[in-house]
Amino acid sequence: xxxxxxxxxxxxxxxxxxxxxxxxxxxxxxxxxxxxxxxxxxxxxxxxxxxxxxxxxxxxxxxxxxxxxxxxxxxxxxxxxxxxxxxxxxxxxxxxxxxxxxxxxxxxxxxxxxxxxxxxxxxxxxxxxxxxxxxxxxxxxxxxxxxxxxxxxxxxxxxxxxxxxxxxxxxxxxxxxxxxxxxxxxxxxxxxxxxxxxxxxxxxxxxxxxxxxxxxxxxxxxxxxxxxxxxxxxxxxxxxxxxxxxxxxxxxxxxxxxxxxxxxxxxxxxxxxxxxxxxxxxxxxxxxxxxxxxxxxxxxxxxxxxxxxxxxxxxxxxx
Amino acid sequence: xxxxxxxxxxxxxxxxxxxxxxxxxxxxxxxxxxxxxxxxxxxxxxxxxxxxxxxxxxxxxxxxxxxxxxxxxxxxxxxxxxxxxxxxxxxxxxxxxxxxxxxxxxxxxxxxxxxxxxxxxxxxxxxxxxxxxxxxxxxxxxxxxxxxxxxxxxxxxxxxxxxxxxxxxxxxxxxxxxxxxxxxxxxxxxxxxxxxxxxxxxxxxxxxxxxxxxxxxxxxxxxxxxxxxxxxxxxxxxxxxxxxxxxxxxxxxxxxxxxx
Ligand SMILES: Cc1cc2nc3c(=O)[nH]c(=O)nc-3n(C[C@H](O)[C@H](O)[C@H](O)COP(=O)(O)OP(=O)(O)OC[C@H]3O[C@@H](n4cnc5c(N)ncnc54)[C@H](O)[C@@H]3O)c2cc1C
Numbered sequence: 001x002x003x004x005x006x007x008x009x010x011x012x013x014x015x016x017x018x019x020x021x022x023x024x025x026x027x028x029x030x031x032x033x034x035x036x037x038x039x040x041x042x043x044x045x046x047x048x049x050x051x052x053x054x055x056x057x058x059x060x061x062x063x064x065x066x067x068x069x070x071x072x073x074x075x076x077x078x079x080x081x082x083x084x085x086x087x088x089x090x091x092x093x094x095x096x097x098x099x100x101x102x103x104x105x106x107x108x109x110x111x112x113x114x115x116x117x118x119x120x121x122x123x124x125x126x127x128x129x130x131x132x133x134x135x136x137x138x139x140x141x142x143x144x145x146x147x148x149x150x151x152x153x154x155x156x157x158x159x160x161x162x163x164x165x166x167x168x169x170x171x172x173x174x175x176x177x178x179x180x181x182x183x184x185x186x187x188x189x190x191x192x193x194x195x196x197x198x199x200x201x202x203x204x205x206x207x208x209x210x211x212x213x214x215x216x217x218x219x220x221x222x223x224x225x226x227x228x229x230x231x232x233x234x235x236x237x238x239x240x241x242x243x244x245x246x247x248x249x250x251x252x253x254x255x256x257x258x259x260x261x262x263x264x265x266x267x268x269x270x271x272x273x274x275x276x277x278x279x280x281x282x283x284x285x286x287x288x289x290x291x292x293x294x295x296x297x298x299x300x301x302x303x304x305x306x307x308x309x310x311x312x313x314x315x316x317x318x319x
Numbered sequence: 320x321x322x323x324x325x326x327x328x329x330x331x332x333x334x335x336x337x338x339x340x341x342x343x344x345x346x347x348x349x350x351x352x353x354x355x356x357x358x359x360x361x362x363x364x365x366x367x368x369x370x371x372x373x374x375x376x377x378x379x380x381x382x383x384x385x386x387x388x389x390x391x392x393x394x395x396x397x398x399x400x401x402x403x404x405x406x407x408x409x410x411x412x413x414x415x416x417x418x419x420x421x422x423x424x425x426x427x428x429x430x431x432x433x434x435x436x437x438x439x440x441x442x443x444x445x446x447x448x449x450x451x452x453x454x455x456x457x458x459x460x461x462x463x464x465x466x467x468x469x470x471x472x473x474x475x476x477x478x479x480x481x482x483x484x485x486x487x488x489x490x491x492x493x494x495x496x497x498x499x500x501x502x503x504x505x506x507x508x509x510x511x512x513x514x515x516x517x518x519x520x521x522x523x524x525x526x527x528x529x530x531x532x533x534x535x536x537x538x539x540x541x542x543x544x545x546x547x548x549x550x551x552x553x554x555x556x557x558x559x560x561x562x563x564x565x566x567x568x569x570x571x572x573x574x575x576x577x578x579x
Contacts, residue, residue, distance in 0.1 A: 065486075068450065068460055093480035097462045100413070100447035104454030109414060109537025112445040129546070131442050134336040135345060138542040143414075180459035181490035184475070189483030197481070201578075225579070243465075243501045244483035249332050249441060250356055250500050258578040269332050275546070279576045281568065292554055296576060297568050301557030309565040317569060317579070 002122045004031045005082075005146070006052070007075065007089040013040040015047060017158070017198065018090030022151050023050035024159035025117070026088070031165065032056065036063055036074060039169065048167025050160060055167060060174040065183045066094050072102040074174040079106075084146040086124060091150035092197070103148040109141040110148040115155035115255070115276070124149065132249045132272030153198045154255040155276070189244065193228045196247060201227035201258045202277070204247055206270075207234035208263025208285075208303060215241060217304070218262060221311045224318060230254070230274075232264045248273035260310075262303040266291025283307065320375040320492070321429040322365045324399065325420055325436040325448065326358040328383055328390040328409075332441065338543035344410045345543055347384075354390040357437025359505035360498040364467055365435050366398045367503065371469065376400045378427055382419045384409045388521060395516035396508030403427065405524045407531075413447035414537040415526070420448070421455045422529025426522075431456070431493050438463045438497040453495035461488045462497035 004026055008019040015035075023031060033052040047055055058078055062070040071094070079087065087102075089095045091113040103110040114126035124147060126139040141147040196202060203222045205215060215229065222229045231241035233248055247254055249269035259277035264270060266282070266289055274280070275294060282295035283306045292298040299306055330336065331351040339346050354362075362379070369375040379394040379402040391402040403426070405419045424431055434453075439446045446462075453460035465485070466477030476488045479499060508516070526532075553571070555564045572579045 067488075068453075068462075072454075093463070096446045097450060100450035101454045101460070103414075103447075104417070104451045109412070110445075110447055111538060112413075112447060130444060130540075130543075131330065131336045131345070132332070132444065133546065135338060136542075136544055136546050137540045140539045140541070141537060142539065143537045181461050181476075181488050181494065183486050184489045185487040187485040187487070189481075189485075191482050193482070195481035242483055244479060246500075253444075258572065258576075272332070279572070279578045280552070281572070287554075287556070292552075294549065294552075295554075296549070296552040297571060298552055298554035299557060299564060299568060300554065301561055301564070305561050306557065306565060309562055310569065313565050313569040314579070317573065 002029050002085040002119060003083055004029050004086045004088060005079065005084045006031060006033050007087065008033055008035045009090070009092060009094055010035065010037045010039065010043065013042060015039070015043045016090055016092065018092070018151060018153040020046065020050045021156040021158055022088050022090070023047065023052055024161060025156050027051055027161045029119070034058060034075070034078060036071060044167050044169050048165045051163065052165040052167055055169045057169060057171045058174045059171055060176050062176040062179045065186070067179050067182055068097050068101050069181060070176050070179045071098050072105060073176045075102055076105045077174045078172055079146065085122065086149060087146045088149045088151060091152045095150045099148050099150050106146065107144050108147055109143045111139045111141055112150050113152045114139065114149060115152050117149070129276070133253070133275050134272065152255055154200065191228070196228050196230050196245070196252045196254050199228035199254065199256050201225045202230050202247070202254055202256045203227050203260045203262065204230035204232065204264060205235055205240070205262050206232040206264030207238060209235055209240050212240045217307045221260070221307055221314070224311055224314045232270050261291055262307055264291055265289050266294060320368065320372045320432040322368055322375055322377045323424055323431050323434045324358070324361050324365045324377060324379050324394065325434065325452070326362065326379055326381050326390045326394055327355040327440045328352045328381065328387065329355045329440055329442040332356070338545065342543045343541060347409060352387055352389060354393050355437050355440045357439055357441070357498060357500065360500065360502045361435035361437050362394045362397055362399065363503045363505040364498055366506070368433065368469060378402065378429065380420055380423045381405070382407050382411060382416045385523070391521055392516050393508055395519045396512040397506055398512065401520040403522045403524060405526060405529055407526050410540065412536060412538040413443070413445050413451060415531050415535045417448050417451035417455055418535055419526060419529050419531050420452050422531065423524060426524060426529060433492050434458070434495045436495070436497050438499045449495050449497035458494050459490050460495040460497070461490060463499045464496050465499050465501040467496070467502060
């Protein structure tokens with residue numbers, strides 16, 4: 001049994017779903033949770049249900065906003081001397097930026113963005129995609145402990161722990177002396193929806209959308225499904241959508257349970273970002289479009305006919 | 320300013336990847352190598368900063384295989400002044416890569432004012448090296464940068480996070496900046512640039528020259544394999560019956576795939 005710490009972020013009053021995925025998968029180990037943002041009562045209950053033991057809330061100066069130096073120093077001072085074998089967190093904007101820096105403070109190794117893992121005794125063995133998902137490999141970590149791991153959101157799935165954890169919360173003060181790269185301002189994105197990297201359903205549009213205003217029909221479908229809207233690079237480069245919506249090799253890697261590709265040809269760089277989607281629906285006028293070779297359900301047709309009908313049909317089913 | 324840019328040479332995005340026979344890495348023989356696409360934004364940014372700060376130099380660093388120095392020559396053809404290659408396996412782990420980069424910077428004898436890199440290499444997809452390097456050099460870092468303004472030693476950087484939200488950072492040089500698409504439009508190497516690049520200095524170092532040993536290994540990869548192929552899906556021609564096809568697919572999503 002390994003001694004493990006899971007770092008969690010929050011969105012609103014909830015902990016990020018990836019935290020619960022990690023906890024569920026770590027069932028059978030001694031697992032604590034640590035957070036820098038405030039944990040609500042309901043999230044403590046949630047964490048306990050998924051097996052969290054001690055839950056630590058860190059308090060200190062320079063922690064109002066995320067900064068790589070502030071957060072890494074806070075976690076370093078908390079972790080020191082506690083004897084954790086492993087530290088896990090989600091492969092989120094924060095996780096990706098923070099954990100390598102923190103691992104560097106311990107001269108420790110780090111496995112990025114694993115999509116699955118097992119423990120052989122006390123020893124971690126992960127699986128992760130490389131070359132934009134064209135290949136999978138086993139990843140093992142050596143050197144000083146703790147070892148650090150980030151997990152791709154939506155990859156593990158949710159599994160409640162058969163034995164709930166204690167979920168007892170305590171506060172710890174940490175010292176952060178210097179933050180040289182600090183945030184002056186945060187400009188909120190337009191979307192209140194889950195980020196593409198965390199979304200469970202994604203509706204994406206390609207060059208065939210032809211105009212930024214036509215994303216409206218994708219937004220309508222997304223609203224019915226509680227989905228996030230994405231785009232191909234051709235759509236982004238043509239100015240129909242911002243780069244933050246791009247899925248693919250030079251955009252975001254996503255792992256939703258449903259990915260609906262509308263007027264996207266299925267170029268290798270697009271597939272690189274979305275091929276691990278559990279179920280893929282493709283809508284394309286060209287029956288030979290490569291996307292159809294990856295789609296679970298392919299609809300050969302005009303997206304401007306198909307998408308509004310899909311919206312109607314889902315509305316009838318879910319509404 | 321002493322500007323350093325870390326570049327990696329990676330397989331072209333179109334490349335078909337095949338695991339090698341013992342699964343320890345991929346077949347590298349017939350691969351077309353390119354400069355990591357995100358590193359192009361870093362090189363371009365370095366050149367823009369150099370143009371705005373007379374007397375600056377741009378030094379390009381790469382840790383990797385020796386066979387092909389294309390990425391370094393490309394960066395110099397774009398306008399970088401000199402480069403360093405630390406010879407190593409192409410699948411070196413991030414910890415050793417960062418340590419080698421730090422060693423190469425020290426070997427150059429120049430104090431870095433700014434270290435730029437891509438936000439990620441598109442082969443290992445680890446997103447560790449810029450942050451690790453910053454930590455090893457005890458410098459601040461900002462990653463996934465899509466906006467860059469300089470005012471003397473003060474930098475204002477835009478970092479892109481979830482949901483298209485932008486965090487605006489203020490940081491003083493020296494620091495490490497990891498660049499994302501959208502930051503700038505990388506220039507092409509001109510023909511005179513390519514000719515000149517052939518004469519620019521390229522210093523070759525070994526891992527031991529930069530103080531990296533076998534004990535520095537932190538991550539080991541094995542069992543490289545192709546992802547399992549999905550069984551072929553179902554394809555529907557809509558013809559005149561768009562509505563009934565849509566109805567059928569929605570039904571399948573609910574009852575067969577169970578994703579709705
Ligand atoms: C280094 C590099 C990185 C890249 N990174 C990415 C990346 O991150 N993400 C990405 O997506 N691409 C990326 N690309 C680009 C990629 O190669 C393709 O150019 C791009 O994915 C094509 O986008 P598309 O499918 O929307 O456009 P197209 O290839 O133009 O496809 C449009 C499709 O729409 C269909 N169509 C047309 N009209 C309709 C209609 N009315 N209804 C339904 N279907 C219709 C057509 O049959 C066609 O299949 C990258 C390329 C390179 C070289």
